[in-house]
Structures are given as C-alpha cells and as structure tokens.
Amino acid sequence: xxxxxxxxxxxxxxxxxxxxxxxxxxxxxxxxxxxxxxxxxxxxxxxxxxxxxxxxxxxxxxxxxxxxxxxxxxxxxxxxxxxxxxxxxxxxxxxxxxxxxxxxxxxxxxxx
Amino acid sequence: xxxxxxxxxxxxxxxxxxxxxxxxxxxxxxxxxxxxxxxxxxxxxxxxxxxxxxxxxxxxxxxxxxxxxxxxxxxxxxxxxxxxxxxxxxxxxxxxxxxxxxxxxxxxxxxxxx
Numbered sequence: 001x002x003x004x005x006x007x008x009x010x011x012x013x014x015x016x017x018x019x020x021x022x023x024x025x026x027x028x029x030x031x032x033x034x035x036x037x038x039x040x041x042x043x044x045x046x047x048x049x050x051x052x053x054x055x056x057x058x059x060x061x062x063x064x065x066x067x068x069x070x071x072x073x074x075x076x077x078x079x080x081x082x083x084x085x086x087x088x089x090x091x092x093x094x095x096x097x098x099x100x101x102x103x104x105x106x107x108x109x110x111x112x
Numbered sequence: 113x114x115x116x117x118x119x120x121x122x123x124x125x126x127x128x129x130x131x132x133x134x135x136x137x138x139x140x141x142x143x144x145x146x147x148x149x150x151x152x153x154x155x156x157x158x159x160x161x162x163x164x165x166x167x168x169x170x171x172x173x174x175x176x177x178x179x180x181x182x183x184x185x186x187x188x189x190x191x192x193x194x195x196x197x198x199x200x201x202x203x204x205x206x207x208x209x210x211x212x213x214x215x216x217x218x219x220x221x222x223x224x225x226x
Contacts, residue, residue, distance in 0.1 A: 004155075031212060042118075042201055043156070043216040058213070090155050094212045099144050099205060101214060103155030 003027050004104035006091050012110045019078040021107050023091030025071075031094040032074040033101065034058075034066060036087040043090065049074055081111045115139045116204050118217035126225050131189040133220050135202035138183065142204040146214065147176060147187050150199045159200075160187070192224045 003026035013019050023032060034046040035058075045058030047066040055066050063085060065077045078085055088108050092101040117136045125131045135145075143164040148156035162169040162176045162185070169176050175188045189196055199221050203214040 035216075040218060042116075042218040043203075043214075045213060048213065092155075099207075099212050099214075100146060100158045100161060101212065102158065103148075105155050106153070 004091060004093060004102065006089075006104040006107050008107060009105065010108045012112065013081050014112050015082055016080050019081050019109065019111075021076045021089055021091075021109070023074040023076070023104060025074075025093050027093075028071050029093040029095055030071075032068065033092040033094075034064075034074065034076045035090045035092065035103075036060065037090060037106075038087050046076065046089075081109075083111050085109065086111045113138070114218070115142075116202060116215050116217040118200075118202060118220050120220050121218070122221040122223070124223045124225060125192045127194055128191045131187075131192045131196065131222055131224065133187040133189075133200050133202075133222065135185045135187075135217055136183055137185075137204050139204070139206070139215075140183070141206045142215075143207045144205050145176070145178060145185050146203045146205075147174075148201045148203060148216075149196075150201065150219070156201060189222075192222075194224050194226050197222055197224045 005024045007022045033048040035043045044060045049055045049068045067075045088106050090106045091104040094101045146161040147159040149159050150156040160171050160174050162178050178185045199219045201219045202217045
C-alpha cells in the first residue's frame with residue numbers, strides 16, 4: 001500500500017459540466033501521474049507531475065488540465081466533460097529512483 | 113502507433129499448468145520493462161520487472177524473459193493458480209527519460225480454470 005487515495009471513486013455527470021478528480025498521497029513522493037484505462041487501449045498517460053507546480057502533458061492530454069499546489073495532492077480537471085471522457089481514471093506515484101509505479105484504486109467516471 | 117503490444121486479449125489455462133503471456137515492443141530505446149496485474153475494480157499492482165541488461169528475472173512463481181533482438185518479452189507463471197486470474201499489462205520505459213513515463217500495452221485477461 002503506497003498510501004494513495006482517489007476521490008470520488010464513482011461519478012456520473014452530464015456533458016459540458018466541469019469535473020475534478022483528486023489524488024492524495026501520504027508519503028511525499030515527488031512524481032505523480034494520471035492515467036485513463038479504456039478497453040482496447042490499456043492505460044494511457046494523461047498528465048504527470050514532477051514536483052509542486054511542475055506538470056507536463058502525457059499522450060492523451062487534450063480536454064484535461066492538472067494542478068499540484070501541494071506535494072500530497074494532484075488534481076485532474078475536465079473543464080467541460082464529454083462522453084469520450086467516460087473512463088476509469090487511475091492516479092499513480094513513483095518512489096524515489098525506482099521505475100515501478102504504484103497505483104490508486106481508480107475513479108469510474110461516466111459522462112452522459 | 114502502439115509502441116507496446118499485447119496481441120492476445122485473453123488466455124485460458126488449467127490450474128497447475130504454465131501461463132505464458134506475451135508482449136512485443138517497437139521502440140528500441142526502451143530499456144526497462146514491467147508487468148502489472150489488475151483485478152476488477154482495483155488499481156494495477158506491480159508484479160515483476162526486468163532491465164534490458166538482463167534476459168531473465170525470476171520471483172517465485174513468476175519469471176520474465178526478455179529477447180531484445182526480437183523486441184519481445186514474456187511472463188511465465190508456474191504453476192498457475194485460480195487467484196492469478198486477472199488482467200496483465202506489460203509496460204516499458206526509456207531510462208534516459210527523467211520522468212519514469214511508462215508506456216503500457218493493452219492487456220491480456222488470464223483465466224485460470226480450477
């Protein structure tokens with residue numbers, strides 16, 4: 001257990017509404033990541049962070065923004081949700097110099 | 113373009129037998145590879161990894177083999193157990209990148225029949 005929590009765990013929203021997902025870690029790890037998991041696509045990186053206020057885009061960043069104002073929290077925002085953003089979202093952290101990433105339990109988001 | 117490919121969406125194996133999950137990659141810059149296991153409604157969990165300087169890494173019932181010339185890796189589970197039933201993802205990264213960005217395959221659903 002890498003001390004990662006995600007909230008909410010489930011959310012249903014309507015097209016065009018803003019949505020913010022939260023990832024919280026308890027161990028002050030520097031690197032944090034947001035992925036989405038979709039059938040036939042595996043896990044795809046949306047955005048990542050390498051420190052407070054230091055973020056960068058992943059391979060599927062369009063329509064998403066992130067913020068990291070504290071080491072322990074990494075927020076993912078959908079400014080105007082679309083049905084194509086219906087997915088399961090996972091947050092992850094990497095520990096020190098290791099390459100292994102540890103994942104949170106996920107958030108299932110449905111956009112109607 | 114899918115840089116990491118798992119061409120078998122599913123695999124069914126009898127309990128006690130060997131499970132072999134395959135993964136191919138296209139980017140010759142990848143130099144570290146990982147396998148993750150994922151149960152429904154849970155996050156992926158790290159299983160085993162291998163550096164490109166090795167061709168085999170073993171951890172209990174799990175062994176990962178790497179064939180760099182073929183750009184192919186495989187995960188062997190011996191003996192398979194019903195609790196191994198899950199989706200398995202392989203992932204790769206380029207050590208030269210400072211951000212530990214993993215590229216994942218699409219996953220293989222393993223079903224171990226009792």
